[in-house]
Amino acid sequence: MMDKREIIVRRVAQEFKDGDVVNLGIGMPTEASNYVAPGVQIWLQAESGMIGCGPEVEPGNEDPDLIDASGAFITAMPGAAFFDSTLSFAMIRGGHVDITVIGALQVDEAGNLASYMIPGKRMMGMGGAMDLVVGAKRVIIAMEHLTKTGDFKLMKRCTMPLTGIACVDLVVTDLCVLEFVNGQLHLRECFPGVSPQQVLEASQAHIEVPAHVGVMKV
Amino acid sequence: MDKRITFTQAAQAVNDGSSLMVSGFLDAGHPQNLIRALREKNVRDITLISLDAGNERCEVYYFIQDGHVGHMIVSHIGRCPAASDRVIDGSMTLEFSPQGTLCERIRAGGAGLGGFLTPSGIGTEVEKGKQIIEVAGKPYILETTLRADVAFIRAQKADRYGNLYFRGNTRNFNVAIATAADYVVAEVLEYSDEPLPGESVHIPGLFVDAIAVVEDK
Numbered sequence: 001m002m003d004k005r006e007i008i009v010r011r012v013a014q015e016f017k018d019g020d021v022v023n024l025g026i027g028m029p030t031e032a033s034n035y036v037a038p039g040v041q042i043w044l045q046a047e048s049g050m051i052g053c054g055p056e057v058e059p060g061n062e063d064p065d066l067i068d069a070s071g072a073f074i075t076a077m078p079g080a081a082f083f084d085s086t087l088s089f090a091m092i093r094g095g096h097v098d099i100t101v102i103g104a105l106q107v108d109e110a111g112n113l114a115s116y117m118i119p120g121k122r123m124m125g126m127g128g129a130m131d132l133v134v135g136a137k138r139v140i141i142a143m144e145h146l147t148k149t150g151d152f153k154l155m156k157r158c159t160m161p162l163t164g165i166a167c168v169d170l171v172v173t174d175l176c177v178l179e180f181v182n183g184q185l186h187l188r189e190c191f192p193g194v195s196p197q198q199v200l201e202a203s204q205a206h207i208e209v210p211a212h213v214g215v216m217k218v
Numbered sequence: 219m220d221k222r223i224t225f226t227q228a229a230q231a232v233n234d235g236s237s238l239m240v241s242g243f244l245d246a247g248h249p250q251n252l253i254r255a256l257r258e259k260n261v262r263d264i265t266l267i268s269l270d271a272g273n274e275r276c277e278v279y280y281f282i283q284d285g286h287v288g289h290m291i292v293s294h295i296g297r298c299p300a301a302s303d304r305v306i307d308g309s310m311t312l313e314f315s316p317q318g319t320l321c322e323r324i325r326a327g328g329a330g331l332g333g334f335l336t337p338s339g340i341g342t343e344v345e346k347g348k349q350i351i352e353v354a355g356k357p358y359i360l361e362t363t364l365r366a367d368v369a370f371i372r373a374q375k376a377d378r379y380g381n382l383y384f385r386g387n388t389r390n391f392n393v394a395i396a397t398a399a400d401y402v403v404a405e406v407l408e409y410s411d412e413p414l415p416g417e418s419v420h421i422p423g424l425f426v427d428a429i430a431v432v433e434d435k
Contacts, residue, residue, distance in 0.1 A: 026296075047317060048243035050387040064245065065374075065386030071244045071273055071297065082386060084393035084420075085243075085269070086325050089318030093338060112341075122302040123312075127270075127294035130344065131318030134337040165341030 002218065004144050004174035007191065010035045010218040011172050012101055012142050016042045020098040021091075023047065023132055026070040029101035029142050044077075045097055047128040049088045052080025069128070092128065093135035100136035102129060104143040104171075106158040109205035111168040111180045113141065114160035126163060133164035145173035145202050154178075154185075154203040175199050177216055184208055189216040221380050223428045225255035228370070228403045232256055235288075237265040237366040239324065239395040244297065245275040247388030249372040249405040251432050253277035256286075256370075263288035267324070267366055269317060269391045271298035285309060291364065293317035316344060319361055321394050327363035328397025336361055369399030373421070376406040376431075377414045380423030389420060396425040403428045 002010070005028050013035035016022060021043045024030045033055075036042055044053040046069045053068055054075035062073035091097055106114040113133060116126040133139050147153060154171070171178040176199045177189040186208045187196055196209045229252070232238055242248025254277050266287045271294070272279035281287065283300035290312045295301040304310035315323065316338045326334050335358035339345050349360040371392045373382035382404055384392065396402050402425055409431045 046387065048246060048387050049390050063386060065247075065388045067244060067246045067387065069243075071275075076386075082384075082389060084389040085317070085321040085391050086394055088390075089321060093318055093336070122299055123305065123314075124296035124302075125270075125292060125294040125314045126316050126344075127296075128317040130316035130342065131338045134340070135318075162342045 005031065007174050007218050008142050008144070008172050011177060011216055012140060013037070015099065015140060015170065016040055019043070021045050021051065021096065023092065023097050023100045023136065025100070025102040025129065027103050029103055030068070030070060032101055032142065045091060047085070047088050047092065049083050049085055050076070050080065052077040054080070089128070089131055092131050095135055095137060097132070097136045099138045099140060100132040101140045101142050102132065104141045104153065105160050106153050106155050107141055107143070107168055107171055107205075108155040108158045109185050110157070111166040111183065112158050113139070113163045113168050114158040115163045117161045119160065129163050133167040138169045139167050141168055141171045143171070143173055145175040152202070152204040154205040156204050156206070175202060178207065186210060187213050189214040191216045220378070221426065221429045222409070223403070223430055225251050225430050228252055228428060228430050229255040229259045231368045231401050231403065232259070232261055232264065234262045235264075236261070236368060237267065239366040239369040239399055240266065240268040240278055241371040241390060241392040241395050242272070242276065242278070243269055243387070243390040244273050246386065247372050247384065247390050247392050248272065248276050248278065249370040250277045252370040252372075252403060252405045252430060253281050257281055257284065261286055265289045265291070265366075267291045267364055269293055269320065271295040271301040273297035282310075291315055291320070293320050314344070319344075321391055323361055323364040324391065324394040324398045327365040328394060331363060333360055333362045335359065364398060366399040367401065369395045369402045370405065371396055371402065372405045374406065375408040375410065375414065376404060376426070376429045377423070378411045379413060380404070380426035380429060381414045381419040382406070382421040382423075382426060383414055383418050384420045393421055396421045401427050403430060405430050405432060407432050
């Protein structure tokens with residue numbers, strides 16, 4: 001049986017089209033690069049100043065001058081390019097990145113995203129997330145549907161500090177796929193064995209349920 | 219003119235209360251030897267401007283942990299728990315700036331601009347206390363620029379003119395930072411009297427005041 005993270009990142013990877021420029025956030029989103037469909041080549045952009053990021057290197061072959069945004073030692077694909085942070089963020093803010101995949105603490109029904117700070121816990125900082133959510137053509141959220149303690153993450157209104165407003169396009173969880181259309185959250189697919197009713201019960205946000213809901217194949 | 223100095227000499231440029239820009243995305247392009255020399259000098263109350271707070275592979279991680287920093291302007295400190303702890307215990311203050319905004323504030327500071335407009339952070343805590351300006355119906359935050367007394371950067375190669383060449387994805391904040399401080403020191407792994415090919419110069423020597431060559435690589 002697949003774990004929740006694998007379900008989520010396998011489904012996220014289906015969104016990648018051949019030639020897409022994709023920026024993957026630290027943590028779970030990074031794993032989506034392991035499940036890109038055969039025949040699809042994506043260009044992984046790292047805000048650290050690289051496009052054409054390859055897989056992590058085998059231990060012993062680390063190059064200290066080649067790391068991804070989470071600090072892992074990686075390889076460069078043929079055609080890779082290096083640049084400084086100002087050009088990297090010109091790509092990001094300027095609409096040159098097709099898809100960004102980001103983890104979330106909360107997403108609300110207005111498409112607002114909270115992802116970088118849990119009040120009262122150790123501070124992390126937003127890194128490049130605020131630039132990515134305003135600039136990428138599509139913002140895909142990869143997150144478990146509920147918190148580890150069973151609390152809602154799909155909210156009426158985010159209660160944690162926001163990363164961006166009205167910025168989310170697609171939400172992929174272990175239960176379902178949700179899409180924002182004209183500022184409203186629509187249920188697109190349910191994981192096999194999960195009913196729309198179960199999704200609604202696991203969400204505080206208002207969700208539109210169309211007559212036909214697809215099956216989430218992973 | 220020979221721009222070479224020792225790491226100890228470089229550390230003399232930073233004093234209690236100085237503002238200091240430090241390059242690096244975690245350890246990639248991070249001036250480990252310059253910060254190590256500065257840790258030995260034991261300065262206090264530094265205003266540190268950097269992309270992140272480093273991880274356990276970075277000298278800046280220990281520079282923060284040991285309490286040399288009074289104020290920090292940064293985009294991410296997730297790999298340096300001591301940075302958060304120091305803010306919570308009151309021994310350091312901190313301003314978060316989104317990463318793209320932070321490097322543009324430095325770039326603008328080095329490029330003679332008065333500020334710039336960005337959509338990053340609209341509707342978030344980042345916009346608090348800042349002017350919002352609408353252009354063609356879209357709101358932007360007016361962000362101000364950053365400069366520092368001293369910048370510490372790190373390149374692969376330097377020539378006698380201070381021209382710098384970078385390997386892999388180590389350029390990150392190095393390029394912007396090199397333009398935005400009164401005194402810029404580059405730590406380099408290789409030094410050559412012969413000039414670098416002009417096409418391979420990522421930072422022209424006019425931005426580089428001094429070079430410290432890493433002997434023990």
